[in-house]
Amino acid sequence: xxxxxxxxxxxxxxxxxxxxxxxxxxxxxxxxxxxxxxxxxxxxxxxxxxxxxxxxxxxxxxxxxxxxxxxxxxxxxxxxxxxxxxxxxxxxxxxxxxxxxxxxxxxxxxxxxxxxxxxxxxxxxxxxxxxxxxxxxxxxxxxxxxxxxxxxxxxxxxxxxxxxxxxxxxxxxxxxxxxxxxxxxxxxxxxxxxxxxxxxxxxxxxxxxxxxxxxxxxxxxxxxxxxxxxxxxxxxxxxxxxxxxxxxxxxxxxxxxxxxxxxxxxxxxxxxxxxxxxxxxxxx
Amino acid sequence: xxxxxxxxxxxxxxxxxxxxxxxxxxxxxxxxxxxxxxxxxxxxxxxxxxxxxxxxxxxxxxxxxxxxxxxxxxxxxxxxxxxxxxxxxxxxxxxxxxxxxxxxxxxxxxxxxxxxxxxxxxxxxxxxxxxxxxxxxxxxxxxxxxxxxxxxxxxxxxxxxxxxxxxxxxxxxxxxxxxxxxxxxxxxxxxxxxxxxxxxxxxxxxxxxxxxxxxxxxxxxxxxxxxxxxxxxxxxxxxxxxxxxxxxxxxxxxxxxxxxxxxxxxxxxxxxxxxxxxxxxxxxxxxxxxxxxxxxxxxxxxxxxxxxxxxxxxxxxxxxxxxxxxxxxxxxxxxxxxxxxxxxxxxxxxxxxxxxxxxxxxxxxxxxxxxxxxxxxxxxxxxxxxxxxxxxxxxxxxxxxxxxxxxxxxxxxxxx
Numbered sequence: 156x157x158x159x160x161x162x163x164x165x166x167x168x169x170x171x172x173x174x175x176x177x178x179x180x181x182x183x184x185x186x187x188x189x190x191x192x193x194x195x196x197x198x199x200x201x202x203x204x205x206x207x208x209x210x211x212x213x214x215x216x217x218x219x220x221x222x223x224x225x226x227x228x229x230x231x232x233x234x235x236x237x238x239x240x241x242x243x244x245x246x247x248x249x250x251x252x253x254x255x256x257x258x259x260x261x262x263x264x265x266x267x268x269x270x271x272x273x274x275x276x277x278x279x280x281x282x283x284x285x286x287x288x289x290x291x292x293x294x295x296x297x298x299x300x301x302x303x304x305x306x307x308x309x310x311x312x313x314x315x316x317x318x319x320x321x322x323x324x325x326x327x328x329x330x331x332x333x334x335x336x337x338x339x340x341x342x343x344x345x346x347x348x349x350x351x352x353x354x355x356x357x358x359x360x361x362x363x364x365x366x367x368x369x370x371x372x373x374x375x376x377x378x379x380x381x382x383x384x385x386x387x388x389x390x391x392x393x394x395x396x397x398x399x400x401x402x403x404x405x406x407x408x409x410x411x412x413x414x415x416x417x418x419x420x421x422x423x424x425x426x427x428x429x430x431x432x433x434x435x436x437x438x439x
Numbered sequence: 440x441x442x443x444x445x446x447x448x449x450x451x452x453x454x455x456x457x458x459x460x461x462x463x464x465x466x467x468x469x470x471x472x473x474x475x476x477x478x479x480x481x482x483x484x485x486x487x488x489x490x491x492x493x494x495x496x497x498x499x500x501x502x503x504x505x506x507x508x509x510x511x512x513x514x515x516x517x518x519x520x521x522x523x524x525x526x527x528x529x530x531x532x533x534x535x536x537x538x539x540x541x542x543x544x545x546x547x548x549x550x551x552x553x554x555x556x557x558x559x560x561x562x563x564x565x566x567x568x569x570x571x572x573x574x575x576x577x578x579x580x581x582x583x584x585x586x587x588x589x590x591x592x593x594x595x596x597x598x599x600x601x602x603x604x605x606x607x608x609x610x611x612x613x614x615x616x617x618x619x620x621x622x623x624x625x626x627x628x629x630x631x632x633x634x635x636x637x638x639x640x641x642x643x644x645x646x647x648x649x650x651x652x653x654x655x656x657x658x659x660x661x662x663x664x665x666x667x668x669x670x671x672x673x674x675x676x677x678x679x680x681x682x683x684x685x686x687x688x689x690x691x692x693x694x695x696x697x698x699x700x701x702x703x704x705x706x707x708x709x710x711x712x713x714x715x716x717x718x719x720x721x722x723x724x725x726x727x728x729x730x731x732x733x734x735x736x737x738x739x740x741x742x743x744x745x746x747x748x749x750x751x752x753x754x755x756x757x758x759x760x761x762x763x764x765x766x767x768x769x770x771x772x773x774x775x776x777x778x779x780x781x782x783x784x785x786x787x788x789x790x791x792x793x794x795x796x797x798x799x800x801x802x803x804x805x806x807x808x809x810x811x812x813x814x815x816x817x818x819x820x821x822x823x824x825x826x827x828x829x830x831x832x833x834x835x836x837x838x839x840x841x842x843x844x845x846x847x848x849x850x851x852x853x854x855x
Contacts, residue, residue: 165546176743176817179814184818354516355516358516409528412528413709420705424701424702431695431697435694438683439474
């Protein structure tokens with residue numbers, strides 16, 4: 156009985172210490188923020204339905220001068236290096252843009268890229284954003300472009316493809332052999348900051364933080380240069396899943412081996428207990 | 440020279456040359472341990488097992504780790520964590536075992552204080568134990584630098600900078616320790632040497648001395664009862680096992696320890712596979728970046744109480760700079776446990792804390808204060824947190840200043 160009392164005391168003080176330095180301390184260091192907003196409620200939703208055919212014409216007239224659409228065989232007019240030095244950052248491929256990004260976000264982005272990406276602290280009249288505003292187009296035309304972009308491909312993008320299109324212009328994934336499309340030096344002069352390699356981000360930031368952070372970086376880090384890219388919830392999950400498959404690729408092995416190790420030690424403990432009882436019967 | 444005869448078997452052959460039978464008697468079957476003990480007496484063996492885990496996993500990690508600031512991070516996080524078969528397991532076990540070692544060291548230390556096992560002939564056990572604590576602290580600190588993550592770098596920067604507080608030669612000492620003006624490649628390589636060669640050697644030697652120092656005063660028991668080990672061991676050998684107050688180290692004492700070790704290692708593997716963030720801080724999975732200071736810099740949890748004593752003094756007092764007061768307090772905190780046997784002025788009362796009228800309050804106050812220091816050592820030192828830290832740090836020092844008076848007073852009461 157005394158042993159249980161002692162064990163209870165030891166466990167109590169250990170638990171209090173653990174609670175204090177882990178959950179409690181982290182709640183104090185990282186104050187609670189609102190959960191991820193995949194509705195992009197600050198952007199006014201589209202009021203009209205888009206027309207795919209007229210969208211196609213608008214995209215051909217306005218977008219492909221800078222953007223590639225590889226799924227249609229439309230290559231970018233410039234190399235990554237040339238594009239980076241011309242615009243500051245490599246324009247993204249649009250193959251899955253209509254699917255991986257939220258539709259209302261895309262519409263808001265076309266009208267006013269700087270406020271959609273929440274980068275007004277970085278870009279303005281003195282330092283223009285690489286993507287021009289298309290606010291001279293009508294609501295209908297914007298809806299047409301969004302509708303067409305969503306109609307380009309029927310196949311679902313793989314986790315890695317979503318990452319490459321949404322993040323890969325700035326971020327490298329060294330542990331998967333992926334190098335950011337924009338050279339680091341161009342990016343630094345364009346954004347005023349380097350974009351880190353994200354190979355181990357899943358371990359350093361953890362999935363929970365990443366899901367809020369990617370949704371709206373500025374909410375989590377004051378003055379950050381990373382844009383809000385407007386991924387849908389499903390696409391963002393794909394990005395996080397890809398990050399996990401690179402930075403924590405042994406997770407499944409770890410979680411299944413854990414059960415075996417615990418089971419092994421539990422059996423060891425049981426046998427040790429029975430042996431102990433037998434041995435101590437002679438002396439007690 | 441001994442008379443060598445034709446051996447009756449392998450053991451006998453060995454025994455004639457190495458006296459293995461006598462050795463086993465002295466070390467195992469006739470090494471006597473009191474019977475009246477509880478599971479807290481198994482912490483020493485748990486620590487030996489953990490040290491074994493650290494040694495073996497450390498050797499495995501050493502086969503792939505690269506002590507170079509350009510290669511270290513990737514060798515740990517890519518080569519070991521992803522490429523090497525079960526490399527992640529060795530690393531997780533190594534990291535969690537390091538933290539678990541400190542948890543058990545603290546339990547072991549508080550057990551020693553509670554049961555008065557640091558005095559009346561047991562001073563050398565206590566002092567060698569505290570030397571081990573310091574050696575393990577250095578081992579943990581040097582090891583934490585090796586993955587070259589953000590906290591590896593910044594903790595190294597902050598902690599090595601503490602030595603600049605030494606009067607006159609401080610700045611030179613910092614450069615001497617770092618091997619450079621800032622924490623850099625030279626720093627990593629020398630801490631690598633310390634972590635994998637010098638400190639493990641020191642630890643192994645001091646562990647041996649720690650065990651040796653147990654032989655003469657013997658292991659304490661739950662009631663601090665004093666008895667003649669000779670008489671009690673003879674009773675046991677005569678077969679009066681139930682009557683004897685002692686048991687042999689092998690198999691009786693160890694049979695209980697194996698059970699405790701098993702229980703503990705079950706929890707250990709759960710932590711290794713499912714709950715490892717407390718021991719492997721996520722921020723250290725970010726590569727070291729000398730241009731980007733982390734928002735919060737803090738040491739591993741087992742150094743937090745110490746760190747808070749340093750940081751608790753956040754304002755100048757009587758013309759003395761806050762930093763200097765903190766440093767002095769920090770140095771005192773690091774050595775004060777070492778001299779505990781001499782601060783206790785009631786050396787003859789070795790009873791457990793619950794049988795000592797004043798000391799028991801002192802003990803529990805110390806435990807609580809160290810937990811408060813640990814928690815507030817991690818919290819941002821702003822507003823009320825800074826004051827809680829200050830009060831806890833003053834209380835910590837105050838407890839050790841008060842100890843000689845409290846125990847002296849207690850001794851007077853005992854005498855009456």
